[in-house]
Amino acid sequence: xxxxxxxxxxxxxxxxxxxxxxxxxxxxxxxxxxxxxxxxxxxxxxxxxxxxxxxxxxxxxxxxxxxxxxxxxxxxxxxxxxxxxxxxxxxxxxxxxxxxxxxxxxxxxxxxxxxxxxxxxxxxxxxxxxxxxxxxxxxxxxxxxxxxxxxxxxxxxxxxxxxxxxxxxxxxxxxxxxxxxxxxxxxxxxxxxxxxxxxxxxxxxxxxxxxxxxx
Amino acid sequence: xxxxxxxxxxxxxxxxxxxxxxxxxxxxxxxxxxxxxxxxxxxxxxxxxxxxxxxxxxxxxxxxxxxxxxxxxxxxxxxxxxxxxxxxxxxxxxxxxxxxxxxxxxxxxxxxxxxxxxxxxxxxxxxxxxxxxxxxxxxxxxxxxxxxxxxxxxxxxxxxxxxxxxxxxxxxxxxxxxxxxxxxxxxxxxxxxxxxxxxxxxxxxxxxxxxxxxx
Numbered sequence: 001x002x003x004x005x006x007x008x009x010x011x012x013x014x015x016x017x018x019x020x021x022x023x024x025x026x027x028x029x030x031x032x033x034x035x036x037x038x039x040x041x042x043x044x045x046x047x048x049x050x051x052x053x054x055x056x057x058x059x060x061x062x063x064x065x066x067x068x069x070x071x072x073x074x075x076x077x078x079x080x081x082x083x084x085x086x087x088x089x090x091x092x093x094x095x096x097x098x099x100x101x102x103x104x105x106x107x108x109x110x111x112x113x114x115x116x117x118x119x120x121x122x123x124x125x126x127x128x129x130x131x132x133x134x135x136x137x138x139x140x141x142x143x144x145x146x147x148x149x150x151x152x153x154x155x156x157x158x159x160x161x162x163x164x165x166x167x168x169x170x171x172x173x174x175x176x177x178x179x180x181x182x183x184x185x186x187x188x189x190x191x192x193x194x195x196x197x198x199x200x201x202x203x204x205x206x207x208x209x210x211x212x213x214x215x
Numbered sequence: 216x217x218x219x220x221x222x223x224x225x226x227x228x229x230x231x232x233x234x235x236x237x238x239x240x241x242x243x244x245x246x247x248x249x250x251x252x253x254x255x256x257x258x259x260x261x262x263x264x265x266x267x268x269x270x271x272x273x274x275x276x277x278x279x280x281x282x283x284x285x286x287x288x289x290x291x292x293x294x295x296x297x298x299x300x301x302x303x304x305x306x307x308x309x310x311x312x313x314x315x316x317x318x319x320x321x322x323x324x325x326x327x328x329x330x331x332x333x334x335x336x337x338x339x340x341x342x343x344x345x346x347x348x349x350x351x352x353x354x355x356x357x358x359x360x361x362x363x364x365x366x367x368x369x370x371x372x373x374x375x376x377x378x379x380x381x382x383x384x385x386x387x388x389x390x391x392x393x394x395x396x397x398x399x400x401x402x403x404x405x406x407x408x409x410x411x412x413x414x415x416x417x418x419x420x421x422x423x424x425x426x427x428x429x430x
Contacts, residue, residue: 109324
């Protein structure tokens, strides 16, 4: 059985939950509360699995793995179920690039540790932090909208089935909504988001449906 | 012929140059100067290839691709030459996770657009920006040192041959040195860096050896 260490609100844990659900792979959930006990992710026991002290982490037997995109590609390559990356190399590369816009250039900038630094060292208040997050989310999602413009109007980012791209998009839109990002200029992303949310694999992975959810 | 749009100092362009060299794949270099003409990456012509207005971009025929990790995996999957990712799924996942520590959780935080925002909106001076960069580089590289602790003392991160992990590590160490990061507690990373620099594929990809280099 796979053990999965996550936190309900973490975008990268949310991505992995969607991937588990799409693949039909079950897992034992291990809660790592980022704001309790001074941050449970900083405990020596958790750090021995994830030296970055970030969620998520996957563990099965002696094998443990960090970084959500690596986890999702590992699930795709080793577990049964529908493929989360296209077979054709050019399209697979486009899917990865789309996912990396979000996973490299948007999400890490709004990570808890980064916001804590901005508060402590630059005196950023709530409004300044929200503006910071909105800036990077808007930049990234606008680029994502453009990246899809050559792919017509399929239900999902890159065709008839959800891929790693949709898996990254949906948690980022959840976060965009939290920070009040205006998605008005992104009709394609909004339509894809709606198509994804209609699938139980996505809707059941929502932070609100997790055992560790707190409002 | 592949066209490659980059900038000498960009970590992500540097990664791609190493990958091209390791694969033995040649390319036409197209300079995108991030500080000239108000940022050449912001021109409409370049944005039509890369809507994020970031380097690098790869183009061949009608196909164009952004995001360095996607570019490197595409090169590995479609071009001849030695493999940059291991064949075995568990090890391949570990290599990707290591690369993503750098490409997701370190490098985007020290990107030019982020430092510009910190200057403009938070009044950060040079010392504050350097401290910001050192914090994220130190955190990330310390985690990388620990991630390798279960892999003995092979010349490269994950064995006898360089992989995507080494490709991400070397440009990040270049950047660490620029910002005065203390690598004293990272003997494994320093040894790997030295082994990589002894290979022409790495040394010839150094920013100083590029046609657009400026001191």
